[in-house]
Amino acid sequence: MGNREQTFNKILEVAYVMFAEKGFEKSSLAMIAAEVGISKPAIYYYFQSKDQLIAYLFEEICKEIKLEITFDFNDISKSNLKAKLLEIGYSSIEEQKKDPYFNKIFNQYMLLASRDESYMKRLYDLQTTFLASFYELLKYAVQIKAIHDVNIEAKAHVLAMVYDNIGNFMLTGSTLNYKDVWKEAIENVIGEINDDE
Template identity: 40%
Template sequence: MSISSTYTTILETGYRLFAEHGFEKTSMTMIAKEVNISKPALYYHFVSKESIIEVLFDEICKSIGFENFFTIQDYTNDNFEEKLISDGLRIILKQNEDIYYTRIMNQYQALGYRNPTYSRKLIDSLDGFTTGFVALLQHGARIGAIEDTDALVKAQMLTMMIDSMDNFISYGLAYHYEAIWTKAVVTIVRGGTVR
């Protein structure tokens, strides 16, 4: 096994074990045993459990970033609404496919209450969605797919929808997430106003 594949296996194993047992109850010994390497070999890659937790969080934040789901240049006047719906639904599907995602994100949210580094990264991730949606909506206005009004407010609404659905899914609530996302997008794209 190469260094890079061992490193990746450690992170993947940590992801699963942290989700199953929590940060506190998962030990370096447990991780080493699951990866089938010695503790010194594990310490060669990561100096502590905290370093695994930190690197893993950075990787998760990268994997859930706006640009992983929405590619602005792929949006046209003809496909804007449909593509915004389908790209947003990919986030929901990804979360539903990963049985560990909700549990580990709950761990990081709890950690964020004690450690401002983690809460800042969570906030940065949400800000990245808002910034991305602003750019996407401005692109939509430039190509004539949507009206050129309230891009920031609309972007914040979309970000709030994504984050709220993420939280509601984590609570196990069986809402109609696809219909909710579709309705939100259609309202925003077609210029629905709040009265």
């Protein structure tokens, strides 16, 4: 990895943490440059403005979220549906434990969206994709006869909302048993695996 690429990645890492901890308003390119170890003019080689950096980070975060909720149906069968659903939630919980900044920075984007229609639209699109991913997953479960075709869209939305809100509760420092919460959501939404042929 070249020095320019290393510096670019370092800028993103520092900005990610600083924006999460201090917010967009109280962070500046000068502060980010100082933390990275470069001059303020040097940071303009990579980003022309703080707004451009904020937008770039947002796109990267959106890509990560979309990747996280892109389910591989080839790995899902009638016999392992519950195990796979549990794994989806458990993996997310473990990832969020490793990254205490994610929900903080995402909340910064939520605040930004309340003032900026373009961010609101992108968050809406992301939320729509998020809900659709869980819906497609449960529709596939119906297709392989793992569950009955009853209130599938509502059930998908329940799973998506629990999945999302676990992260918000983790942000507050609440010491709930999040894996048990996710398991209970799965049990209540999916119920017994369909044994009908």
